[in-house]
Amino acid sequence: MMKRIVPNLNNFFCLFFIIISSSLSAQDKKALTYQPITGTKPRNIIFILSDDHRYDFMGFTGAVPGLKTPNLDRIANEGAHFQNAFVSTALCSPSRASILTGQYAHTHTVVDNQAPAPKSLIYFPEYLQKAGYQTSFFGKWHMGGGSSDPRPGFDRWVSFAGQGVYYNPQLNIDGKMLAYRDSAYITDVLTDLTLEWLEQRDKKKPFFVYLSHKAVHAEFNPAKRDNGIYRDIKIQYPVSMFSTARANSKKFTKGHQVDSSSYKINYKDIPSWVRAQRDSWHGVDYMYDGQTDFDSFYVDYLETLMGIDYSVGRVLKYLKDNNLDKETLVIYMGDNGFSFGEHGLIDKRHAYEESMRVPLIARSPDLIKAGTKVKEMVLNIDIAPTILELAGVKKPVQVEGNSFVSLMKGMPEANWRKEIFYEYYWENPFPQTPTQFAIRTDQFKFIRSHGVWDINQLYDLKNDPYELNNLIRDPKFQTIAKDLNTKLWDWLDKTGGLYIPLKTINERKNDHIFRSTW
DSSP states (O other): OOOBOOOOHHHHHOOOOGGGSHHHHTOOGGGOOOOBOTTOOOOEEEEEEESSOOTTOSGGGOSSTTOOOHHHHHHHHHSEEETTEEOSSOSHHHHHHHHHHSOOHHHHOOOSSSOOOOTTOOOHHHHHHHTTOEEEEEEOOOOSSSOOOOOTTOSEEEEOSTTOOSBSOEEEETTEEEEOOTTOBHHHHHHHHHHHHHHHSOTTSOEEEEEEOOTTOSSOOOOGGGTTTTTTOOOEEOTTTTTTOSSOOTTOOSSEEOOGGGSOOOGGGSOHHHHHHTTSTTBTTSGGGGTSOHHHHHHHHHHHHHHHHHHHHHHHHHHHHTTOTTTEEEEEEESSOOEESGGGBEESOSSSHHHHBOOEEEEOTTTSOTTEEEOSOEEGGGHHHHHHHHTTBOOOTTOOSOOOHHHHTTOOOTTSOSEEEEEEOOOSSOTTSOEEEEEEESSEEEEEEESSSOBOEEEETTTOTTOOOOOTTOGGGHHHHHHHHHHHHHHHHHTTOSSOOOOOOOHHHHHHHHHHOO
8 A cells, every 4th residue: 555645735824723722722720730649758850851862872772882871871770761762743842842741742732943832831840839849940941932931830940042052051040141151061050050959959848850951962062071082983874874875975984884685675665755855954965054974973972972971970979979869760861862874864853763762761769670671652741640640649631641650660551552653743944854643553653744745654663673664565564554544543633633733933033043053
C-alpha cells in the first residue's frame, strides 16, 4: 500500500483557531484545585532538562565510543533508565509546554517556537505550590514567546529571553535583569543559582527545582575547561547517512563509516522531502547554510554536553553533602532528540527515532532500585502526572499523560499504553520538514507527511531499528499499515487534533529570531 498526500490548504490556512476550541475553553484557572492523595508524604524533587540531547549520547549506552558522562551514568546505574522515552513533538517550545502541562501540542496549542501560550494553561508547579512546595525555575523557558518574564507556578524565577547565549548571559531574576560578565558560562551560572537557592530555602518545606539548561542547543559552545577534549574522538557516521546521497562526499573523512552492505536499504521509497533536505539548512551537505561542517559540529556537541554532566554532578554532590541524597528524586531528561547524519539529516522535528527519542533517567535510593531498566514507552506528557503523584497531588482532569511512578519502582503495569503518538507542525522559517503525524508501537512505526505530495512510511523497528527499509509498498504489511493509519486518525479525532492549530505570528518582526540562532 502506498499512500500519497494531496496538499490540503484548508488545514494550513483555516481560521478555526484551536486556542478557542472546546478542548481549552473549559480549562481555566478555576480548575486549579489542589486534590491531595491521602497518606502520601511529599518528597523533594529536582527535574533537570537539557536541550537537544539525543537518547543514546551518554557514556553508559556505549553508542559513542570514548564519550564519558560519569554523572549521568551514575543516575542511570544507581536509579532507573527509561530505555524507551519519547517526546510527543520534537521541537523545543511544544515539548516544553507538554512537559509543563501534561498535554499534547494540539491541546496546549504551543505548536512551534513562536506560538504564544494561552493564558488559560496551567503548569504543574502551580499545583505543587498549592500542596505546600517551594518551587523554583532556573534557565531556558522558550515557550509561549521569547520573553524572560516570570511565569506562574514558581516562587523563584531565573530565566533569559529566547534561546539565550552560552557566555555572559543576561538573566531575569524574579523580575529584575542582571547582566553577567567575565566569561560567565550559562550552564555553570544556572547551576550556581540553583545550589544557592537550595541553600537558602525554607528547610521546613518540601522543594521542587526545575533546572532547564540551554545546552546542548546549537550553536554549540563548550565551557572553556572542555574545549578540545574530544578533538581526537572517532566520529561514528550512521548507516543511513549516505542512503540519500548521490555519492559518498569527500567532506566526511574524519569518522568511521558503517559498512551498509549488510543492511537492507529501500532506496526507492525514501521520501522526496528527506532526499531534498540533505542539501539544506538541516541536511549534512549544507548544514546551517554552510556555516559549519559535520565533523566539527559533532565534536562541539560532545564537548558542550560535558557542561551538562558537570552540572548534574554538582547537584548530586550538594544533595549528598546536605543529607538529602536518599530522599530527593532527581529526574534528568532531554526536551527532544537530535539527528547526527541519520538519513542525511541533522536537527530534530521529523519522526525518526533519533528525533523523537530522549534520554530519561531518575535516581532516588529510597524509591528506585539501582539498575532499574524501564522498557515501557513513556512520554514527555507523563512528567507532570508523575511528579504530582510523588508530591501527593491527584492527576488534574486536563492532563493527558499518565504517571510512571509504578514503572520507576520496577512494577510493570498491565494496562500501560501499547502505542505512542507523535505530531510536528510545519514551520514557515524552516520549511524543509513537512507536518508529521506518527504512531509507534513496540515493533512498528507508521509516519504520515502532511501537506506534501509524498510517500508515507512504515518501519519494522525490531528488524530494522535504523529505519532503512520503508515497507509501505510491501504486500505483506498492508494490514498493519491500514490498522496503524486508522489508529492514528482515531487518536487525532478523540483528542481534538484534526485541525492544525494555526496562530497569528508577526513573521517579519520576528525574522531575526529564526536565523540569529541555530
